[in-house]
Amino acid sequence: MRAVTWQGKRDVRVENVxxxxxxxxxxxxxxxxxxxLCGSDLHLYEVLTPFMTPxxxxxxxxxxxxxxxxxxxxxxQVGDRVVVPFQIACGTCWMCLTGLPTQCETTQxxxxxxxxxxxxxxxxxxxxxxxQAEYLRVPQAQFGPIKVPEGPPDDxxxxxxxxxxxxxxxxxxxxxxxxxxVAVLGLGPIGDMACRVAQVQGAGQVFGVDLVPERLRRxxxxxxxxxxxxxxxxEKELVEAIRDQTDGRGPDAVIDAxxxxxxxxxxxxxxxxxxxxxxxxxxxxxxERFSVDRLAALYTAIDLVRRGGTISLSGVYGGMADPLPLxxxxxxxxxxxxxxxxxxxxxxxxxxxxTDEDPLGVDDFATHHVPLxxxxxxxxxxxxxxxxxxxxxxxx
Numbered sequence: 001m002r003a004v005t006w007q008g009k010r011d012v013r014v015e016n017v018x019x020x021x022x023x024x025x026x027x028x029x030x031x032x033x034x035x036x037l038c039g040s041d042l043h044l045y046e047v048l049t050p051f052m053t054p055x056x057x058x059x060x061x062x063x064x065x066x067x068x069x070x071x072x073x074x075x076x077q078v079g080d081r082v083v084v085p086f087q088i089a090c091g092t093c094w095m096c097l098t099g100l101p102t103q104c105e106t107t108q109x110x111x112x113x114x115x116x117x118x119x120x121x122x123x124x125x126x127x128x129x130x131x132q133a134e135y136l137r138v139p140q141a142q143f144g145p146i147k148v149p150e151g152p153p154d155d156x157x158x159x160x161x162x163x164x165x166x167x168x169x170x171x172x173x174x175x176x177x178x179x180x181x182v183a184v185l186g187l188g189p190i191g192d193m194a195c196r197v198a199q200v201q202g203a204g205q206v207f208g209v210d211l212v213p214e215r216l217r218r219x220x221x222x223x224x225x226x227x228x229x230x231x232x233x234x235e236k237e238l239v240e241a242i243r244d245q246t247d248g249r250g251p252d253a254v255i256d257a258x259x260x261x262x263x264x265x266x267x268x269x270x271x272x273x274x275x276x277x278x279x280x281x282x283x284x285x286x287x288e289r290f291s292v293d294r295l296a297a298l299y300t301a302i303d304l305v306r307r308g309g310t311i312s313l314s315g316v317y318g319g320m321a322d323p324l325p326l327x328x329x330x331x332x333x334x335x336x337x338x339x340x341x342x343x344x345x346x347x348x349x350x351x352x353x354x355t356d357e358d359p360l361g362v363d364d365f366a367t368h369h370v371p372l373x374x375x376x377x378x379x380x381x382x383x384x385x386x387x388x389x390x391x392x393x394x395x396x
Contacts, residue, residue, distance in 0.1 A: 001020075001133055001135050002372060002373070003017045003057045003129075003130075004059060004130075004133065005017065005054075006045075006055070006057075006058055008049070009045070010380070010383070013376060014373055014376070017055075017057065020137035022068055023137065023139075024070060025072030026070055026140055026141055026142050027070040027141055028068060028070060028137075028138045028145065029066075029068040029135055030066050030135065030145075031065045031134065031135055032131060033065060033154055034064070035062045035131050035158075036061030036162065036391070036392070036393055037061075037375075037378055037393075038060065038162060039188050039382075040060075041058055041060075045379055045383055051123050051124050052122055053123065056122075057132065059131035060119040060131055060161070061131065062119075062131035062161060063081070063084065063157060063158045063160075064136070065079060065080070066079060066080040073141045081147065082148065083145065083158060084161055085145075085160075085343035086162045087107075087118050087342075088104070088107045088118065088126075088128065089101035089102070089107060089140060089344070090105075090106035090107065090140050090143055091140070091142065099345040100345075101116060101345065103115045109126045132372065133372075134372070143344070153363070155365065156358075157354060159193070159365065160350065160354075162343070163189050163391070164360070165346040165347060166193075166314055167193035167194040168341070168349065169342065170194045170257065170312050170314035171198050174254070174310050174312035174337075175335075177252055178204075179203070180205075181246050182198050182207070182255060183208075183242055184207065184224075185209045185301060186209070186258035187212070187226075188210075188257065188390060192218060192365075192390065194255050194314070195208050195224045196360045196361060199223065200353065200359050200360065206224050207224070207225050208224040210228070211230045214390065215390055222361065235303065239303050242304060246306070249307070250305055250306035251309065252305075252306060252309050253305065253310045254310075254311050255312045255313075256298055256311065256313050256314065256315050258315045259316040297315065298311075298313070299325070302332075305332070307334075308332070309335070310334070310336070311337075312336075313339075314338075317338075365391055366392065366393045367388055367389055367391055369392075370395075374394075
């Protein structure tokens, strides 16, 4: 089959690889009909290279048609149309039953000290072959895949794999009071969708911050009060502008949908780049012990949120040596929640919104649909924020 493989920093290629097969009774194999390019894929493209191996298959946002089913998967049949969550979880361990499938005790990558295995996401999360491919082996298929109806196009449902539950959890963790205010830092796919989720759940004020014109226009068109980072001399001016809209206090909650590759963090970027270009045997230990994030967005969130408010982190962070302003966090009595989205915890709540009325705007959420063969160009375009790329879907 054809699949998108990682070959080095900013080097992905579409290559022929072996077809996946059933290996365990709880496996299924699906033929992928749509697969997304995620902002966290760009971390593999740029800064997490020490944890990658040439030939790794990328991607974790698939949907498709079931082709084969193991004997231990009673609820799936060949021909079922399914969306596959990005994490691999059993559904029966204590963590899964508690609503934390990203911490699944059956698939935890214990050798790396990490949580549940993920599709297409470094050796830290199991080095499981990913979903930017023609076919995908799905472990723990007795729990993971979400069956969806025939008829509507893939765009209606594919975001159940990651974008929708990640945005949904970001808003849930933000704990925005009814009629309250929330600022979303970063209007890429997750930030954009988090604004939409906050609106349908009754937030009174939704602020969006970015510096990419197309992203700002998309959010503004849906009623978000947008702030162009380029219009301010520094972070303090931005914070004051948003505080002016919230009686001088700041928003009740801030969602950081940017993560480790924030703009305005030159020193941390230099350290990340240095680790990424070293040989993997040297770069990986350095990244594991001394890695840092570009923390400009998180620092802004801490400054911006009102006293007693909540910060929700959905952007991916991976630093082991990050300096945090704990005095400010303590003094402002800030609550902070974070983590990978627990897809199956939220999917049943989200599905009722995937109707013909389309309140979340999923039907036209993608800015680009490209064949799998154009994956290298899609990565470059998305990484450079060219051609208005906000969300890219690929079709094998």
